[in-house]
Amino acid sequence: MDNPVLVEVTRGNLIESRHRGSIAIVDETGHLVFGIGDVEQGVFPRSAIKVLQALPLVESGAADALDYDEAELALACASHNGEEVHAKTARMMLRKAGLSEDSLLCGEQWPTLMHDIIQLIENKEKPCPLHNNCSGKHAGFLGLARVMGISTENYVDYDHPVQKEIRNVLEAMTGEILGSEHCGTDGCSIPTYAIALNKTARAFACFGTGEGLDPVRANAAETLFEACVNEPYMVAGKQRFCTDIMHAFKGRAFVKHGAEGVFCASIPELGFGVTLKCDDGTIRASEVMMASVLDSLLDTNDEETAGLSPWLTQPLESRRGKQVGEVRPVKDFSQLLKNL
Numbered sequence: 001m002d003n004p005v006l007v008e009v010t011r012g013n014l015i016e017s018r019h020r021g022s023i024a025i026v027d028e029t030g031h032l033v034f035g036i037g038d039v040e041q042g043v044f045p046r047s048a049i050k051v052l053q054a055l056p057l058v059e060s061g062a063a064d065a066l067d068y069d070e071a072e073l074a075l076a077c078a079s080h081n082g083e084e085v086h087a088k089t090a091r092m093m094l095r096k097a098g099l100s101e102d103s104l105l106c107g108e109q110w111p112t113l114m115h116d117i118i119q120l121i122e123n124k125e126k127p128c129p130l131h132n133n134c135s136g137k138h139a140g141f142l143g144l145a146r147v148m149g150i151s152t153e154n155y156v157d158y159d160h161p162v163q164k165e166i167r168n169v170l171e172a173m174t175g176e177i178l179g180s181e182h183c184g185t186d187g188c189s190i191p192t193y194a195i196a197l198n199k200t201a202r203a204f205a206c207f208g209t210g211e212g213l214d215p216v217r218a219n220a221a222e223t224l225f226e227a228c229v230n231e232p233y234m235v236a237g238k239q240r241f242c243t244d245i246m247h248a249f250k251g252r253a254f255v256k257h258g259a260e261g262v263f264c265a266s267i268p269e270l271g272f273g274v275t276l277k278c279d280d281g282t283i284r285a286s287e288v289m290m291a292s293v294l295d296s297l298l299d300t301n302d303e304e305t306a307g308l309s310p311w312l313t314q315p316l317e318s319r320r321g322k323q324v325g326e327v328r329p330v331k332d333f334s335q336l337l338k339n340l
Contacts (some may be wrong), residue, residue, distance in 0.1 A: 003037035004306070006333045007285040009316065011325040017340065018330075021261070023276040026201035026338075029213035030175075032214035033272060034340055035198065036333070043277045044184055048258030050137050051077040051224050052173055052203060056165040057140045061218035068094045073227035074234035075136030079257065081237035082111030082131035084119070089234065090130045093139035096147040104129035105156045106138045106188040113238060134188035136234070141190075156189045165192055170195070173203035173218075187259060195223035197275045200264060204273030208254060208266025225254055225266065241287045241311055245294070248307025253294060261286040267297060284327050287311050292329045296337035300337035 009017040022037025054076045057063050063073060072093050080086040094100055109132040111182040112116055120127060129135055138155075141162050145152045148161065155162050158180065170193060171178050174308065178193040186192040205211070208225060212217035228235050232246035235256070245255050261278030263286050271282070274293055278286040291311040300308060317326035329337075 003279055004333070005330055006036070007327060008330050009325060009327050011316065016325065019282055020279040021277055021285065021289055022197060022279075023274070023289060024197040024201040025272050025293070025297075026198055027210050027271050028202070028205040028273075029197075030070045030202045036336065039059075040196045040199045041277075042050075042074050042182065043196050043197055043200075043262060043275075044192045044258075044260070045200050045262050045264065046186060046192055046258035046260060047079040047134070047137075047274070048256050048262045048264040048275070049170070049200065049203075050079065050134075051228065051254070051256060052207065052241060053137065053166050053172060054140055054222050054224055055169050055173075055217065056162075057144045060144060060147065060165075062139075062144045065147045066143050068096070068143070070092065070227040071231045072096075072225060073235050074231035076140035077224060077256070078136045078232055078235045079133045079233065080136065081113055081116065081240065081243075082109060082127070082133060082135075083113065083237050084117050086136070086234065086237065087128075089106075089129040089176055090135040090139050093136065093143060097139075097143040097155065099142055099146070099152065101128055101130050101135075103142055103152055104132070104135060104138050105154075106132040106134045109133060113161070132188065137189075137233055138188065145153070152198075156191075158183065158191050165193070167193070169217075170203075174199040174205060180282050197277060201275040204254075204264050204266045205225040205271060206273070208268040208273065209271050211271070225268075226251075228254055228256075241279075241290070244307055244311070245291075248304050249298075251284050252298060252304075255290060255294075256282065257286065257290075263287075263290040265290065265293070267294075270297060274299065288314060288327055288329055289339075292334065292337055296340050 005018045007019040024039035025034040133275045229251045236242040260281035264272040314327040315323045
């Protein structure tokens with residue numbers, strides 16, 4: 001099944017590029033409210049499900065035992081820019097667990113923004129695992145291991161107790177059986193599992209509402225939801241979709257991107273979860289897709305509209321900063337969403 005073209009890129013008066021994709025919008029019962037493309041295909045959700053991977057940290061009591069605040073919990077769910085505030089917060093999470101950055105197995109990574117790269121160079125420093133966009137997630141894994149009283153060695157391995165806990169949560173939330181045959185290795189070295197789009201969307205519907213979850217897990221989901229929407233800068237950072245949208249919508253929506261053009265969202269007031277995939281893995285197209293979904297589902301006030309608009313249709317600029325085209329949803333896609 002070929003997924004439809006959902007986003008197009010113009011240059012002048014012509015369409016230069018096209019992006020295909022699929023989207024599943026599901027309620028907490030698993031009912032498909034809206035589907036376009038192959039919503040049953042197995043997709044690696046990558047970093048889009050970090051908030052689900054953080055559930056064991058909270059529901060086990062480890063987050064309370066380590067006295068993690070909302071900024072630290074948000075960082076545990078983050079794909080951050082590696083800005084100074086992100087690196088410092090990850091370091092503090094590790095210190096609370098009696099560990100250092102030497103325990104991180106996510107790998108070294110340069111910060112996203114040139115300003116932060118230059119700052120490191122001027123200080124004669126090199127990037128370290130704290131700058132890795134997944135350092136908060138890994139600090140959370142390590143904190144969980146410490147409170148569980150198990151080894152922090154090789155905590156990224158498929159058979160490590162931390163990863164088993166995460167796998168159990170993902171299976172319960174999605175209804176999928178996630179064995180080694182569904183497993184790949186994420187960029188930060190942890191297991192990642194191919195899950196049907198509609199199953200992941202259902203997990204996010206339940207995450208945002210608590211419906212169908214036992215009281216302990218529902219409370220953990222609410223705690224993480226509130227941490228992310230209250231501290232959106234920790235989830236991503238400057239000039240990032242997730243931060244801008246959650247800041248503008250102030251708790252009406254949780255959004256999280258993953259590598260290779262994946263996005264997930266929870267919209268509690270509607271009881272919906274959303275998962276989408278841009279086939280070619282392009283983030284600009286997946287941002288336009290998610291912005292289009294939010295624009296169609298939610299009645300927005302002036303602040304929300306202002307936060308959403310720059311992502312809904314993105315300008316294509318020359319090196320001199322002159323707009324020469326745009327990245328926009330195709331008309332058929334926009335029309336379908338209007339019927340929701």
